[in-house]
Amino acid sequence: MLAFDHLVIAADQPEEEQNHFEEKYGIRGFRGGRHETWGTYNYLAHLKNHSYLEWIGIEDKETARKSDNPLIKQLVHSLSVNQKGPIQFALRTNDMDQFLDYWDKEGIPYKGPFPGSRKKTDGTLLQWRMLFPDIQSHSLPFLIEWEGNNRPDDSHLISNTSFTSIEVGLGNFPNTRRLFEKIYHMESPEHENSTHCTWSLENGSLIAKAESDLRVKLEDIIL
CATH class of the missing domain: 3.10.180.10 (2,3-Dihydroxybiphenyl 1,2-Dioxygenase, domain 1)
Known part of the structure; x- marks a missing residue:
């Protein structure tokens, strides 16, 4: 995975x-x-x-x-x-x-x-x-x-905050989903509606959507 x-x-x-x-x-x-x-x-x-x-x-x-x-x-x-x-x-x-x-x-x-x-x-x-x-x-x-x-060798340099999810879009949701499934050999999404879908990663979630931007969630922090 x-x-x-x-x-x-x-x-x-x-x-x-x-x-x-x-x-x-x-x-x-x-x-x-x-x-x-x-x-x-x-x-x-x-x-x-x-x-x-x-x-x-x-x-x-x-x-x-x-x-x-x-x-x-x-x-x-x-x-x-x-x-x-x-x-x-x-x-x-x-x-x-x-x-x-x-x-x-x-x-x-x-x-x-x-x-x-x-x-x-x-x-x-x-x-x-x-x-x-x-x-x-x-x-x-x-x-x-x-x-x-x-x-890092020094464990103090590793935050207690975890990555949660990343959202990515290519301007068109169906096309975004199709490309991710084909290129990264993704299986069927765990969750899906008309605007986005979600796949599980080893350490969080990947969310495909329509909007052409990146949004990363680190627990309660959104970048």
């Missing part, structure tokens, strides 16, 4: 934005590290049920601009038009190769997998893979697979 991994938040000043969030909601954050090959860096806030928030900013504009990673391209564009805040999210899988086989079989276009890494503040290297469905005109969540444990 897929899990909600993290929310990507575009930020001019990731540290400042993360500090503001911490002051407002009491959820502790910390500097994640640098993505040298992408020209970006991030600040993170880890949640109780193996998920996190990522404030990502650009450190080297030229390196970021030249990146072929779809997420970095989206970040560069978003910040260039002053679109700050949540822009994307990742679904975690423990078997990305299974999705590659499935997408090849179903003729689903994709980009990747892209290797990712960042130097943590203790100097160690954290690595992962990212896989992006390439459906024209739609910015769909990407898949991520971690190598090893991406959780």
